Amino acid sequence: MQVDPRGPRVAAALTAAVLAVALVVPAPGREIVLALQGIVFALGALVGVGATPYALFFARVVRPRLAAPTEWEDARPPQFAQLVGLIFVAIALAGFLTGLTVLGFVATAAALVAALLNAATGLCLGCELYLITRRLATSLA
Secondary structure, X not given: OEEOOHHHHHHHHHHHXXXXXXXXXXXXXXXXXXXXXXXXXXXXXXXXXXXXXXXHHHHHHHHHHOOOOOOOEEOHHHHHHHHHHHHHHHHHXXXXXXXXXXXXXXXXXXXXXXXXXXXXXXXXXXHHHHHHHHHHHHHHO
C-alpha cells in the first residue's frame, strides 16, 4: 500500500497538537486525551495509517485542495511509526495512572517531539526505526 507523503505530516501536526494538550491539561483530562490519541495510534498500527481519523481528515479536507502528489511512499514505515507512538502513549498512560507522573510527562514529551519533528521537517523517527530494523533483519538473515 502506498500513501501520499503529505498525509503523515498532517497527521503528525494533529498528533503534536493533541499531545501538547495532554501536557497542559490536568488529570483526569490528560489521561483521557492520551487514551484517545492511543486509539488513533492503535488504528494506524493495527488497521493501517489510512484508517485513522487524521488520515480521513487529510483525505477529505486537505488533499482535495492540493495538487496531486508527485510521489507516493510505502505505508509500512508510517504504520510502524504508529506502533512506536502507541508504545510511548501506553508508557505515558501507565506512568500517569500509577503515580509515576515524571515518566508520564517524559514519554508524552518524547512523543510530542517526534511528532513535531515529523510535522515540521518530514523526518519520521518511527519510520527511520522501521528502516533500521528491516536492514538489521536482512543482514542477520
